[in-house]
Amino acid sequence: MSEVSRVLTxxxxxxxxxxxxxxxxxxxxxxxxxxxxxxxxxxxxxxxLINQAGGLKAGTQEQYGVEIL
Known part of the structure; x- marks a missing residue:
């Protein structure tokens, strides 16, 4: 997934x-x-930043991607 697709407009x-x-x-x-x-x-x-606010740390398997939208 590219960095651009990880931005939420x-x-x-x-x-x-x-x-x-x-x-x-x-x-x-x-x-x-x-x-x-x-x-x-x-x-x-x-x-x-959304994952961080939810208490998930960078690099963990639990992070949600933009495909959940």
């Missing part, structure tokens, strides 16, 4: 959280301890 985050407004998406991710970055087209994050 604002559209991905809207679908995952169920919210459409940028502020709602950002608030939800912040409340869950997921680090986000703010880009021109909206917030984005990575699968690794």
């Amino acid at each position: 604002f559209d991905d985050l809207k679908r995952i959280t169920g919210y459409a407004r940028r502020a709602d998406v950002e608030r939800t991710l912040h409340e869950q301890g997921i680090r986000i970055f703010r880009g021109r087209t909206g917030p984005w994050t990575t699968v690794e």
